[in-house]
Amino acid sequence: MTVFIMVAGAFTGAHVWEATSARLAEAGAEAHAVSLTALDADRPAAGTGTDLEAHIADVLAAIDAVDPASGRQIVLVGHDYGIHPVLGAADRRPERVARVVYLDAGMPRDGVPPLAAVPDQELRARLSERAASGDTDGELAPPATREEWQRWGSTAGVPDAALDRLTALAAPQPLATLLQPLRLTGAVAAVPTSGVLCTGNGVSVDMVQRLVDFGDPALQALTDPRVSFFELHTGHWPMLSCPAELAEALRAAAAGEGRRLRPAGLCEPPAHLRPFPLEVPELPRERRGHVDLYVPDADGPRPAVVFVHGGPLPEGSRPTPREWPTLVGYARLAAAHGMVGVTLDHRLHDVGDYERAAADVSAAVDLVRADPRVDADRIALWMISGGGLLTAPWLAAPPPWLRCLAASYPILAPLPNWGLTDTGFQPARAVAQVGALPLVLLRAGLEAPEIAATVEEFVTAAKECGAELELVDVPAGHHGFETLDPAEEVGPPLRRAMRSVVGRLSG
Structure with missing residues (x-):
């Protein structure tokens, strides 16, 4: 009993x-x-x-x-x-x-x-x-x-x-x-x-x-x-x-039943450390504080794409996100298109950290725009996963040098247990102020229902306000599809999304 x-x-x-x-x-x-x-x-x-x-x-x-x-x-x-x-x-x-x-x-x-x-x-x-x-x-x-x-x-x-x-x-x-x-x-x-x-x-x-x-x-x-x-x-x-x-x-x-978790390191490598699905040039990184730059061999100042990782992530995670194959792969893919690819670490370790994470992203963008090899008037931001909430400040007041805002399988509204109802990190509300800023959104077809609902809310709000929104679907993709799903499934949408961002930076 x-x-x-x-x-x-x-x-x-x-x-x-x-x-x-x-x-x-x-x-x-x-x-x-x-x-x-x-x-x-x-x-x-x-x-x-x-x-x-x-x-x-x-x-x-x-x-x-x-x-x-x-x-x-x-x-x-x-x-x-x-x-x-x-x-x-x-x-x-x-x-x-x-x-x-x-x-x-x-x-x-x-x-x-x-x-x-x-x-x-x-x-x-x-x-x-x-x-x-x-x-x-x-x-x-x-x-x-x-x-x-x-x-x-x-x-x-x-x-x-x-x-x-x-x-x-x-x-x-x-x-x-x-x-x-x-x-x-x-x-x-x-x-x-x-x-x-x-x-x-x-x-x-x-x-x-x-x-x-x-x-x-x-x-x-x-x-x-x-x-x-x-x-x-x-x-x-x-x-x-x-x-x-x-x-x-x-x-x-x-009765002692239920699912058990495997210890870290038993699955080699874990999902976030698996290879990027596309072949990209082995371009070296240049480290500037909490920012890494991947600079193409090209003449004159180049546009830059800044990739912002998701979270919240444990503070003790090693390697840090800017060194993960997915982030490095995105940055090198941008460099292969003649853009300066940028990765960074921000301090989103808890759902209460969005303010300081946003400050870290802003500081990284300032650092990148100050680099003489970067065209400071042609910058794109690309948010990933839980970094999607960090789009809100840029949507609400896009600066003239921000030429495109992209996101991969983003979370676009606080999840129910995050307690962020009255914060400024509400992309679906902020998109009404986006103006002419182009948006590119990579959607995972097999997204978790709770996250998919936030994406649908954002897409509806964007259409209602007439935002320039391009949807790039990965029908068989899961959250984190770059390292979870077959390259033949995710490769074409990734390339299409990158071409769209590069086109808006080059125009």
């Missing part, structure tokens, strides 16, 4: 688990939804303010209520904020917990408060300011309105009635639960874990595998054989959108 002890996210309570609990019970399991102090009506706050330790105590009480002599294994499930009290409790009772399930949740660390995992960056900043202003004991963060739930995660798949009920039963979150650092001794590291990822919220097992392949040491623990992963093709609230599928995934996790 398995006992599932489930903890909900911010502003929500035990009620969100009702349908999932019923399905687990039908399958012969025991399920308990934890009532959190000050969030559930049956567990009101007592005395002064409620903090994270109070919620950890709530989970500990649920664990201790299971008779150790019964032989039942305990599986803790933490959704969203709920993973913090779950980990805190598992760290204190590691011998009682058979597995911890991260349900569309982050990876909390010792000494870091839950506020750091809040996806809504505007709210995070606002609450941080309140915390810095003085004593927050007893203060409450107001719950999300019906329209604001999307700021906490995708509501894809949640029926209207369920969203109405979620809103009606939402409770203010004690601010101290978000501000108090999580304290872990390390004992929880011995407990097996599973991650249930919701692809509609912008994350998948393949994405996590790619992050591991980048070589960040902090992620190598995810390749432990005791760690497994599952996907649900829904938004951030699977207990409301697909409770039966969630119950099935939880039962499989309890």
Whole structure:
């Protein structure tokens, strides 16, 4: 017999688990939804303010209520904020917990408060300011309105009635639960874990595998054989959108099933280090700070194409993106057409880093335009993947020397779990100011649905405002098609897109 002890996210309570609990019970399991102090009506706050330790105590009480002599294994499930009290409790009772399930949740660390995992960056900043202003004991963060739930995660798949009920039963979150650092001794590291990822919220097992392949040491623990992963093709609230599928995934996790990740280096080479699909000249690089230039043997100042990598990428990734075969291949392909090809490294290591990444790109462009071998009045920018959001500032106010803006399989709107709703990095909004700037967009026909939706939104907005947009499709291409798909599939579209950019620089 398995006992599932489930903890909900911010502003929500035990009620969100009702349908999932019923399905687990039908399958012969025991399920308990934890009532959190000050969030559930049956567990009101007592005395002064409620903090994270109070919620950890709530989970500990649920664990201790299971008779150790019964032989039942305990599986803790933490959704969203709920993973913090779950980990805190598992760290204190590691011998009682058979597995911890991260349900569309982050990876909390010792000494870091839950506020750091809040996806809504505007709210995070606002609450941080309140915390810095003085004593927050007893203060409450107001719950999300019906329209604001999307700021906490995708509501894809949640029926209207369920969203109405979620809103009606939402409770203010004690601010101290978000501000108090999580304290872990390390004992929880011995407990097996599973991650249930919701692809509609912008994350998948393949994405996590790619992050591991980048070589960040902090992620190598995810390749432990005791760690497994599952996907649900829904938004951030699977207990409301697909409770039966969630119950099935939880039962499989309890049984030790699920997909395992391979350690970095086992796949030689990983996708991002595989060869560029086109033959390009072996032109040497010239390094200038965070910029590499590939200069053709040609007379006079030449136009330049600046290639901007995607992300967010782990800070410790080696080699850095400007040395990846794809970026080098693009730059050398531009040089083969008589352009100065440019790659660069920018500091997009977290979704909150777009401002500084944009500053890094601007600095790189300034450096390139100052080079005497570059025609400063003929520059193209070519964004890749998550670098697509970095098109927004250039779309909103294109300078006269920017002759073309291109992108390969770009993300053109913040993904639901990025919390960038109110930032300036919204290409579909910015394109209305693009004017006569030509746009070239390489689309992957087999793109992830969540990313494809951002591209469709952008294309629709571009057509509505009359932008000069050329679409170059790679019908059988995946996200990252240069190193994932056959050269005969991706070669012709790549060459066509490059010719289009070069033509706009040469005209």
